[in-house]
Every structure is written in C-alpha cells, then in structure tokens.
Amino acid sequence: MAGRHKRRRAGRSVLAFLTAFGALAGAGLAGAAPADAAVAKRARVAPGVTYEEFDIDAAKGVAHAHVLRVDLGNPQVRVDLLYPGAVASRAQVSRMADAQGAVAGVNGDFFNISEAQHPGVEVTGASVGPAIAAGRTLKAAVPKGQRFGPALPSGTTTEDVLAVDTDGRARLDRLALDGSVGTADAQLPLGGLNQYALPVGSVGAFTSEWGSASRVRATCGTDTDRAAPCSTDTYEVTVRDGAVVSAADTPGSGPIAAGTTVLVGRETGAQQLRKFATGEEVHIEHRLVSAAGGAAYRLALGGYPVLSGGSPLPGLDDTTSAVRTAVGIADGGRRLLLLALDGAAAYRTGLTIAEVAGTMRELGSDDAFSLDGGGSSTLVARKAGASAVSVRNHPSGGAERAVANGIGVFSGT
Incomplete structure (x- = not known):
C-alpha cells in the first residue's frame, strides 16, 4: 500500500x-x-x-x-x-497456521527464549502459561518468578489464560495444576506438567507432549529468581505402563514415548523420587482446574x-x-x-x-x-x-x- x-x-x-x-x-x-x-x-x-x-x-x-x-x-x-x-x-506463526489449515492467526504466549544466566543449558522454547490444544492439556504454568517477559500487572499470575470452551465461547480464566504421584508407600503432590521451570522442592511430570528437549532447565532458578543457579540435588524416574523402568541422577533429554511419563524432582522432590524402586507401581494423575469452574476448554494459552x-x-x-x-x-x-x-x-x-x-x-x-x-x-x-x-x-x-x-x-x- x-x-x-x-x-x-x-x-x-x-x-x-x-x-x-x-x-x-x-x-x-x-x-x-x-x-x-x-x-x-x-x-x-x-x-x-x-x-x-x-x-x-x-x-x-x-x-x-x-x-x-x-x-x-x-x-x-x-x-x-x-x-x-x-x-x-518453536515455529513461525505462518508455518503453524498453514500446517494446521488456519485462515488467520496471531502469536501467543511469552516463552523461554534465552538462557544467558545458565551457560550450557538448552533453551527449550516452551511457553510460560498453561496450554490446551484441541481440548487436550499440553502443559501447566511455571512459577511467577520464572516467567520470561515484562512484569505482570498487580494481581495477575502465570496461571491466567485466554480460553475458548467447547461451545465456542471465549473468556478469561485461571488454570491451576492439580496432580499427584502415588505409590504403595507415598502420595506426592505434582508440582509441574511439561514446564521449563519447576517449583523448588517439587516433582514435575514430562510426557510425550514435551518433545525431545533437555529437561535440565526445569531444575534451574528458583520460584523468585529465574537467574538463580541450577539445582545440584536432582533425580529423574521414568514410569512406563504404570511402573518404574529406570532412574537417573540428572534430568535427561530425547523423545518420550506414548504411555511413558518422566518424573523430575529437585531438592525435596528429588529425595522423594530416590525412594522409588525399579518395577514399583506408580499412579500419576494431573489436570488443569478452572478458577471459573465447570468449563471444558478447546483452547487455552497464557x-x-x-x-x-x-x-x-x-x-x-x-x-x-x-x-x-x-x-x-x-x-x-x-x-x-x-x-x-x-x-x-x-x-x-x-x-x-x-x-x-x-x-x-x-x-x-x-x-x-x-x-x-x-x-x-x-x-x-x-x-x-x-x-x-x-x-x-x-x-x-x-x-x-x-x-x-x-x-x-x-x-x-
């Protein structure tokens, strides 16, 4: 023009x-x-x-x-x-739109775009807030102190979302993670789902939705300081078909197969995961809970x-x-x-x-x-x-x- x-x-x-x-x-x-x-x-x-x-x-x-x-x-x-x-x-909006058959679109949530404070740690490109695609939960929100982007307005959190329900009605909401990891001897709260940052002392779950990027970044920073050093007390347990199949002292990388969940713990969470034994049965549950209540969402993003x-x-x-x-x-x-x-x-x-x-x-x-x-x-x-x-x-x-x-x-x- x-x-x-x-x-x-x-x-x-x-x-x-x-x-x-x-x-x-x-x-x-x-x-x-x-x-x-x-x-x-x-x-x-x-x-x-x-x-x-x-x-x-x-x-x-x-x-x-x-x-x-x-x-x-x-x-x-x-x-x-x-x-x-x-x-x-990550991908360009135009490429994602064409790949999915969209006629139009805009970019979305803030995301993990750099790791200058953590040399050698892979930049995941993962978004900050919760995400739901085609009614399927992809991830939950990182701690507020781990957010990339400008300061949030007073009273807002990383759990805030723009959402559209299955009836096609849009609204603002908050989506909090509700999850647990259970064994015969313990019931642990789940602190994260496919997140580039986990709360200090927690256990997070990574599924096939995460992709193949390293999970080390999830144990870096603190709830109030994104630039804080990575934790030195970490542990990872792989659960397949409801049972522990392997464990490691440090978070790994690579694709996660369907039916498999990788549990990553830091500090207290790591200490709890060290108690898990190979072959032990583990029950993992997670869902995003709407603050507005009763909504089933097709789309949500932070x-x-x-x-x-x-x-x-x-x-x-x-x-x-x-x-x-x-x-x-x-x-x-x-x-x-x-x-x-x-x-x-x-x-x-x-x-x-x-x-x-x-x-x-x-x-x-x-x-x-x-x-x-x-x-x-x-x-x-x-x-x-x-x-x-x-x-x-x-x-x-x-x-x-x-x-x-x-x-x-x-x-x-």
Missing part, C-alpha cells in the same frame, strides 16, 4: 487518545471508536473473519494496528491453539489480562511503549478481536499496556488479554484466493520470529 510506512496526519488516525489515565480510575488513555472512513484497509478473509488495519495516535507517536475480527457465533468459525507439535519447540468487564486493570504501565499483540473478547464471548501492531520503523514506538487496554475497549472488547510482543508480534491471514496465509504486519526484528504458540482462526472446516 503506497505510503504505508509514512506517518499519517493526526486527523486521519483512527483512535485519538483524549482522556488522561488517572481520570479513568486506572484505565489506559481512551479515545473515540474507529470510524469506517479512517480504516486504511478492510477485507473479508473467510466466512466470519475480517481483517482491518489503521493508525493509532498514541502518546509517543503513531502506531499502526492490524486487527482480525472473529465471529465465534458463526457455525463455520472456530479457534484453536497453533503450536509446533511439541511444548518444547499471557495476562489488561481489561476486565470493560475496565482496564488498575496500575497498568502507561510509560513503556512497545510493539504489542493482544486479544479482546466481546459480545459475551461470541466475538474475538485479535490485534498485532506493526513493527516497521515508522511505527515501532508502539503502545503502552495502558494504551493497549484503552484500544481494545474502544474496539468493542469487554475483556482483553496481552500476549507476547516485540519481535514476536505477528498477524497472519489469507488473501483472496490464496491457500496459504501471509504475514500482514512487519515484524520488528525484520523477519518473522519462531514462537512457542499462537491463536489460529479456522473457517469453513
């Missing part, structure tokens, strides 16, 4: 932020709803899915937004988790809430601007708004989190959820007549980044 990278005049911007943060009791800077005349581009992607792009006149300059409007009330439309087929893996019941969360950062990705929920959970900002040089100042909350509200969201941003921010959608998606925004790193997961939009399937 001609002149796309040039800053447009304020009179043509879609969202003119007019009201101060404090005047809205913690809300982000708010403005007028988008006018059709100011939308730079609008196109139908598929039944129930439309794509728009427009400018936002923000505190630190013009940001350029790319938005997917998704009608979950349309029987042809559904959303699900995009992921590379393993928790401890991030953090920024808007609840039409009101921005109190204390949202109104200083740090960046390229962002977010998802909004409207119409009682029957409509999703997926937003990714453009990372081209002309727009790279982006939005503050307070501005993201205000933007999602003005677009019609009652609730909104921030996803990974910066170089991860990616929005893809099929163009007319195409069988593959195209990246619609400009990733700020100059190329599409491989990420842990995303939200895929499916239509007509």
Whole structure:
C-alpha cells in the first residue's frame, strides 16, 4: 500500500487518545471508536473473519494496528491453539497456521527464549502459561518468578489464560495444576506438567507432549529468581505402563514415548523420587482446574489480562511503549478481536499496556488479554484466493520470529 510506512496526519488516525489515565480510575488513555472512513484497509478473509488495519495516535507517536475480527457465533468459525507439535519447540506463526489449515492467526504466549544466566543449558522454547490444544492439556504454568517477559500487572499470575470452551465461547480464566504421584508407600503432590521451570522442592511430570528437549532447565532458578543457579540435588524416574523402568541422577533429554511419563524432582522432590524402586507401581494423575469452574476448554494459552468487564486493570504501565499483540473478547464471548501492531520503523514506538487496554475497549472488547510482543508480534491471514496465509504486519526484528504458540482462526472446516 503506497505510503504505508509514512506517518499519517493526526486527523486521519483512527483512535485519538483524549482522556488522561488517572481520570479513568486506572484505565489506559481512551479515545473515540474507529470510524469506517479512517480504516486504511478492510477485507473479508473467510466466512466470519475480517481483517482491518489503521493508525493509532498514541502518546509517543503513531502506531499502526492490524486487527482480525472473529465471529465465534458463526457455525463455520472456530479457534484453536497453533503450536509446533511439541511444548518444547518453536515455529513461525505462518508455518503453524498453514500446517494446521488456519485462515488467520496471531502469536501467543511469552516463552523461554534465552538462557544467558545458565551457560550450557538448552533453551527449550516452551511457553510460560498453561496450554490446551484441541481440548487436550499440553502443559501447566511455571512459577511467577520464572516467567520470561515484562512484569505482570498487580494481581495477575502465570496461571491466567485466554480460553475458548467447547461451545465456542471465549473468556478469561485461571488454570491451576492439580496432580499427584502415588505409590504403595507415598502420595506426592505434582508440582509441574511439561514446564521449563519447576517449583523448588517439587516433582514435575514430562510426557510425550514435551518433545525431545533437555529437561535440565526445569531444575534451574528458583520460584523468585529465574537467574538463580541450577539445582545440584536432582533425580529423574521414568514410569512406563504404570511402573518404574529406570532412574537417573540428572534430568535427561530425547523423545518420550506414548504411555511413558518422566518424573523430575529437585531438592525435596528429588529425595522423594530416590525412594522409588525399579518395577514399583506408580499412579500419576494431573489436570488443569478452572478458577471459573465447570468449563471444558478447546483452547487455552497464557499471557495476562489488561481489561476486565470493560475496565482496564488498575496500575497498568502507561510509560513503556512497545510493539504489542493482544486479544479482546466481546459480545459475551461470541466475538474475538485479535490485534498485532506493526513493527516497521515508522511505527515501532508502539503502545503502552495502558494504551493497549484503552484500544481494545474502544474496539468493542469487554475483556482483553496481552500476549507476547516485540519481535514476536505477528498477524497472519489469507488473501483472496490464496491457500496459504501471509504475514500482514512487519515484524520488528525484520523477519518473522519462531514462537512457542499462537491463536489460529479456522473457517469453513
């Protein structure tokens, strides 16, 4: 589109932020709803899915937004988790969307992206929060102190999720791990499921969903300090078909077969696992428990809430601007708004989190959820007549980044 990278005049911007943060009791800077005349581009992607792009006149300059409007009330439309087929893996959003047959999508949760503090420890690429794909639980949340990404708003946790239930209704929720490891002599609480970081003193379970990455990272850091040294007191037990088949003093790597669970313990958890004997029967249970109660989810992924019941969360950062990705929920959970900002040089100042909350509200969201941003921010959608998606925004790193997961939009399937 001609002149796309040039800053447009304020009179043509879609969202003119007019009201101060404090005047809205913690809300982000708010403005007028988008006018059709100011939308730079609008196109139908598929039944129930439309794509728009427009400018936002923000505190630190013009940001350029790319938005997917998704009608979950349309029987042809559904959303699900995009992921590379393993928790401890990464792929570009466009590749995941095409592999799974999605017509559009955005990047998802924050993830284990570096290990500068732990030389020699493999970077897993695994996401921070809980994840559910096609109704199947993939993982639980890491401890809050082990999170990669910006500081969480007050009152939020790594267990916060954007979720869509099996009836196609979206909501914000929290998913906590409820699990145990039982033998004839002991019943141990399960502290983790396919996580790149386990709570100090706990036992975590790794299944075939994890992938082949090393499990050492799960024993590094503490509940409050991601950079703390790796534990020197670890133990690993492999359980196949309900019985212990092997053990090791250090966590291993490689694919985990179906019907097999690898238990990794650190500190007190390691000491408990050392009591397990080869051939001993072990019963392992785990599930994610919804704080909202009673929901069966098709999709869930982590991030953090920024808007609840039409009101921005109190204390949202109104200083740090960046390229962002977010998802909004409207119409009682029957409509999703997926937003990714453009990372081209002309727009790279982006939005503050307070501005993201205000933007999602003005677009019609009652609730909104921030996803990974910066170089991860990616929005893809099929163009007319195409069988593959195209990246619609400009990733700020100059190329599409491989990420842990995303939200895929499916239509007509």
